[in-house]
Amino acid sequence: MRIEKHPILDFARGKKVKFTFDGREITGHEGETITAALVAAGVLTLSKSIKLERPRGFFCGIGRCSSCYMVVNGVSNVRACVTPLEKGMDVNTQVGRGEIASC
Amino acid sequence: MRKTAKVVIIGAGCTGAAAAYQLAVKHGEKDVVMVEKDFLAAGATGRCGGGMRQQWSTRGNIRLAQRSISAFKNFQDETGQDCEFWExxxxxxxxxxxxxxxxxxxxxxxxxxxxxxxxxxxxxxxxxxxxxxxxxxxxxxxxxxDGKANPFLVVKGWCERAADAGVEINVRTEVTGFKTSGDKVTHVETSRGTIECECVINAAGGHSGVIGKMLGLDLPVxxxxxxxxxxxxxxxxxxxxxxxxxxxxxxxxxxxxxxxxxxxxxxxxxxxxxxxxxxxxxxxxxxxxxxxxxxxxxxxxxxxxxxxxxTPDAQPIIGPTPEYPNFLNAIGFSGHGFMLSPVTGTILAELITQGKVTVCPIQEFDIRRFKDGTAGTREANVV
Amino acid sequence: MLETDVLIIGGGPAGMCAAIEAAKLGVKTTVVEDKDRLGGQLVKQTHQFFGSEKHHAGVRGIDIGVKLAGECSDLKVNALTNTTCTGIFDDGSVGCLRGEEFFLIHPKRIVIATGAYENMLPFPDCDLPGVYGAGGLQTLMNVDGVLPGKTYLMVGAGNIGLIVSYQLMQAGAEVVAIVEALDRVGGYEVHAAKVKRMGVPIFLRHTVTHVSGDGKVERATISKIDGSFKPVPGSEFTVSVDAVCLAVGLSPLIELIAQAGCETRYIPECAGHVAVHDSNMRTSLEHIFVAGDASGIEEASAAMVEGRIAGLHAALDVTHGKADSNELLREFDSQLDELRTGPFGQKARQGKSKLWGLKLPPDEEFEEAPPIIPESGKKPVIECPQNIPCNPCAVSCPTESITIGDNITNFPVLDQGTCNGCGNCVAACPGLAVFLVNRDYSDREAEITIPWELTPPPEKGDKGYALDRTGVAICPATVTKIRRVKKIDKKRLLVAFTVPLDKADEARHFVIVEPKGAEKIETLPPADDIIICRCEDVTQKEILDCFNSGYKSFDEIKRYLRTGMGPCQGKTCQRLILGILARELKTHVSELAPQTVRTPMKPTELEIYASSKEIEPWDFENWQPPGGGH
Missing domain, CATH: 3.30.9.10 (D-Amino Acid Oxidase, subunit A, domain 2)
Known part of the structure; x- marks a missing residue:
């Protein structure tokens, strides 16, 4: 959920844009991270882990752990927590290892 | 740590581990002590790409590789350890x-x-x-x-079976010197004590030249x-x-x-x-x-x-040292020690237990080739 | 390739201060920061800092960040944001990743101010979505303005756990409880008091032992723990929460320091392995300095002073000492001494003494704070029970009725005779620990004025309840006045409400709706194993099996199980695995070798390396081996 009113902070949000997550249309704000947009929309599972395929969500927030590896516009292993949202992005849950583009 | 052993192996990389396994499990020589300054596969073995191939430009390397690959193929059956062999x-x-x-x-x-x-x-x-x-x-x-395997798991499999058979494996134990008598190495001195022995295997990889220097040898590695x-x-x-x-x-x-x-x-x-x-x-x-x-x-x-x-011809040095016939080298693999390790272990075990090698000819790996001018062509297929 | 005199890696409080001091000496100064703006952790800190004016006391972290970044900009510091330093090489060059570019910086001196990383607490299903580190959650909440749930369990009652709990409530979330493994609150009592009076229970000697839910956290099981931190069977209870926030400590982030080849040492008081450094902040490598949390975990105020010292010395090296900075350096040293006085500065004092081979300073106990309870009139009640180095209450007082004295950790003293009851101190106290009590409001009522930083604020005339210091509703209350003291703080409100006279010493918070306590539900059985390495899905049992097979060091376990080989390079699991090894080997972590750190610090695409301009483009069509031949 988004914080609409805060006693101390003002949030400067980019313009609203639509993107898809696992085929579903979601609205986020341009320039915020993909994870911020997904979490705001109530999406908590971003990937399934490499060996045991356990659900993983937002964790480190600085692009260093592997919990938010997602498939974005066909590219695997994109760190959604540090990747800015763009209009029309095709974002998908990554299950296990990623794939290289042409294989 | 034991005070005496028939064989002391210096280095717990793939070569030392193969020798320990071959000696104790395959050739009945269980009176073996292994000393390693760091831990199992801590040196080049644990850092290598894990590949193994028979596509060489010299007959010697081809033969060694061929025999080694068939050993890797049977690794799990022999040792019980899956080494992730992939053809x-x-x-x-x-x-x-x-x-x-x-x-x-x-x-x-x-x-x-x-x-x-x-x-x-x-x-x-x-x-x-x-x-x-x-x-x-x-x-x-x-x-x-040709194929590849996981070097850590290979060393783990060999060492565990060797230890089961009675080999003492001492990690974090550094060789500091030797005692000799005439042309015999009689003792290996380490950071954790001295071991009296009949035979020494130098399988110290990148540091094998340093080990040689402790005996006054100038090994061409x-x-x-x-x-x-x-x-x-x-x-x-x-x-x-x-x-x-x-x-x-x-x-x-x-x-x-x-x-x-x-x-x-x-x-x-x-x-x-x-x-x-x-x-x-x-x-x-x-x-x-x-x-x-x-x-x-x-x-x-x-x-x-x-x-x-x-080595000068990018081929290994395997066998006794002329100055000290009971000091065996298995060194200078020039980047291919892992893939040749199974057969190297067999050669060393045969030399020690039988005094001769039957698995394949080893003249071209004799250290004397660099002095008497019999060294063959340099291996060309090296990266 | 970029040439600079002083390169600062990390644009947080320590890094920015290092840059400011270096730039003031006129040397070419560059800061590399991997976020999109300078500020580091300051960008998420909505609370005011303690300390004195020179430490920005009374200013919110976010505002300090903006101010320091402005100073950097005024001093023409070259700030490279969105840039990650991925390696420091033996030829003196520093590899950097910026967007799609890999390039080198050639500095004469380097200051590493990379800060800290969060510790992880392992328990069954700790990898479920909904378990967050406090830092990550703070980013989501205070930078992105997004909350991943409504109800939270906070683990850890140190300053971070307490502050983030309060921030969660500022953002409109509910904190069901705070659990703390120790038998005391580790953070400042004033921070604890802020959340307690809002009704958040703090369970000491308790921890979270399990979370469960359908693909995400829905419940958390809490257990009492004994003296050796083991759960007490039968003491478990479960609460319904959307998320569990871990605030179980920080470790110095020394990846680059270790990779560069600086000597490191495990110092428990510094919270982990740190670069060995002298009091000038120079490491064992002459050209590399360290500052801030990377040199030992402390408050941001100390990090800023360390940054100034490191930046100044780095610049002095470049100018070959052609500047008289002795007086400034003495000033910085005395500021650090000041910040490290008192019981809260003890760890830092002892840690640094160990590093510098000095005699270990003795433990200091908290003094008992003298109660200041005015008996009549409209006077402040100062509930500041610990020796925090802090003085904004005294600075803000127009009549000089509040005094601290020479030692900044002294308790404030109020002269009731001269105090005019203006309330500036209520607006100024960074700990929200000063209240105005007017016993002469009416015959039967007292008026209580409290500092307010929550949403939504009440309005004049609102009727509700007054809560006591533990968050229990004790009586009806009516809001009489809402105001701000803008010259002190633009955001904080002062909310005044009336209570029956006999509740004047108890009422410390106001709510419109009476709060309800956390609902305890049935305990669920935990999963039987614990994920220790998230990147490679390695469990505690696998690590113990590996250990029992004879692989007894981090680097060995890494080779066999791949722990630490994933993208995070062991930032989550290394501390946990060293802990397991120390326990099994019956030794201390300081005796164990940490893992070998490898470049790149951040995974780097092959194409980015390939297109680097640091090496002339190659012509594969007319292939010639690059210089040196093969």
Whole structure:
């Protein structure tokens, strides 16, 4: 959920844009991270882990752990927590290892 | 730690581990102590790419590799340890007529030794390795029975079985010197005590020259840094180990999904330095992106380096030292120690328990070749 | 390739201060920061800092960040944001990743101010979505303005756990409880008091032992723990929460320091392995300095002073000492001494003494704070029970009725005779620990004025309840006045409400709706194993099996199980695995070798390396081996 009113902070949000997550249309704000947009929309599972395929969500927030590896516009292993949202992005849950583009 | 042993093995890399396993499990010689200054596979073994091939340019190397690969194939049955052996083949592209000629010559030699290598066309290469850009290739040498294994698991399997059979393995134990009597080495001195022994195996890899110096020997080996990188894992999409002799690079996809790749540093000088430089990832990435464009978005997660122990002819030194006949060397594998380790272990065990080697001829690995001028041609298929 | 005199890696409080001091000496100064703006952790800190004016006391972290970034900009510091330093090489060059570019910086001196990383607490299903580190959650909440749930369990009652709990409530979330493994609150009592009076229970000697839910956290099981931190069977209870926030400590982030080849040492008081450094902040490598959390975990105020010292010395090296900075350096040293006085500065004092081979300073106990309870009139009640180095209450007082004295950790003293009851101190106290009590409001009522930083604020005339210091509703209350003291703080409100006279010493918070306590539900059985390495899915049992097979060091376990080989390079699991090894080997972590750190610090695409301009482009069509031959 988004914080609409805060006693101390003002949030400067980019313009609203639509993107898809696992085929579903979601609205986020341009320039915020993909994870911020997904979490705001109530999406908590971003990937399934490499060996045991356990659900993983937002964790480190600085692009260093592997919990938010997602498939974005066909590219695997994109760190959604540090990747800015763009209009029309095709974002998908990554299950296990990623794939290289042409294989 | 034991005070006496028939055999002391210096180094717990693949060569030392193979020797321990062969001696204790296969040749009934259980009075063996192993000393390792760090931990199992801490040196070059644990840093190498894990490939194994029979596509060599010298008969000696071909024979050693052939026997070793069949040992890796049976590894799990023999030791109970899965070593992730994978028969993905080796592919050596040819970019010009000279290289085509070179590969044909080698394939002929390899075929004479019953290695099923063959020359493949660019179209065949595309089938074998779809990620390669074959546009400028004239073909390549390919052997489907080459492969790779996980070096840590290999050392683990051998050492655990050797220990079960009675071998004492001492990690974090550094050799500091020797005692001799005439032409015999009688004691190995270590940071944790002295061991009286009948025979010593020098399997200290990059540091084998240092061990030799402790006996006053000037072994013709030179440590050389080789850097290597690994990418994040992706689903399996590539079978063979690719060795590109023109562009000086090898790469493969590991069992776990990562791509592993390395080359010989440009202008490398002999030293013990295994720190990385910034040039390496740039140089290597350029070659990888050129050879296999679909990999370009893959991320490098780690870079490291290990030591090749080079000899003047890039072939190993295996067998007794003239000055001290009970001091056996198994050194100077010039980057190929892992893939040759099973047969090296057998040779050492046979030398110690039978006094002669039956598994394959070993004259060309005799250290005296460098002094009496009988050294053969330099191995050409080295990256 | 970029040439600079002083390169600062990390644009947080320590890094920015290092840059400011270096730039003031006129040397070419560059800061590399991997976020999109300078500020580091300051960008998420909505609370005011303690300390004195020179430490920005009374200013909110976010505002300090903006101010320091402005100073950097005024001093023409070259700030490279969105840039990650991925390796420091033996030829002196520093590899950097910026967007799609890999390039080198050639500095004469380097200051590493990379800060800290969060510790992880392992328990069954700790990898479920909904378990967050406090830092990550703070980013989501205070930078992105997004909450991943409504109800939270906070683990850890140190300053971070307490502050983030309060921030969660500022953002409109509910904190069901705070659990703390120790038998005391580790953070400042004033921070604890802020959340307690809002009704958040703090369970000491308790921890979270399990979370469960359908693909995400829905419940958390809490257990009492004994003296050796083991759960007490039968003491478990489960609460319904959307998320569990871990605030179980920080470790110095020394990846680059270790990779560069600086000597490191495990100092428990510094919270982990740190670069060995002298009091000038120079490491064992002459050209590399360290500052801030990377040199030992402390408050941001100390990090800023360390940054100034490191930046100044780095710049002095470049100018070959052609500047008289002795007086400035003495000033910085005395500021650090000041910040490290008192019981809260003890760890830092002891840690640094160990590093510098000095005699270990003795433990200091908290003094008992003298109660200041005015008996009549409209006077402040100062509930500041610990020796925090802090003085904004005294600075803000127009009549100089509040005094601290020479030692900044002294308790404030109020002269009731001269105090005019203006309430500036209520607006100024960074700990929200000063209240105005007017016993003469009416015959039967007292008026209580409290500091307010929550949403939504009440309005004049609102009727509700007054809560006591533990968050229990004790009486009806009516809001009489809402105001701000803008010259002190633009955001904080002062909310005044009336209570029956006999509740004047108890009422410390106001709510419109009476709060309800956390609902305890049935305990669920935990999963039987624990994920220790998230990147490679390695469990505690696998690590113990590997250990029992004879692989007894981090680097060995890494080779066999791949722990630490994933993209995070062991930032989550290394501390946990060293802990397991130390326990099994019956030794201390300081005796164990940490893992070997490898470049790149951040996974780097092959194509980015390949297109680097640091090496002339190659012509593969007419291939010639690059220099050196093969």
């Amino acid at each position: 993905g083949g080796y592919l050596l592209p040819a970019w010009n007529e000279e290289m085509v000629e070179h590969h044909h010559t080698n394939i002929k030699l390899q075929n004479e030794e019953n290695v099923p290598s063959r020359f493949v066309t660019p179209e065949e290469i595309k089938d074998i390795a779809p990620i390669l850009d074959t546009t400028r290739m004239l073909g390549g040498a390919y052997c489907p029975t 030179a440590p050389e840094r080789h850097q290597i990188l690994v990418t994040e894992p992706v689903k399996h999409c590539h079978d063979p180990m690719v060795i590109d002799l023109r562009h000086n690079i090898y790469f493969s996809q590991a069992n776990h999904g990562s791509f592993i790749s390395g080359h010989t540093d440009y202008g490398v000088q002999s030293s013990f330095n295994i720190r990385n430089n910034w040039q390496f990832p740039i140089q290597l990435s350029r070659k990888l992106c050129y050879l296999a464009p679909p990999l370009k978005r893959l991320k490098v997660v780690r870079i490291w380096a290990g030591l090749y122990t080079m």
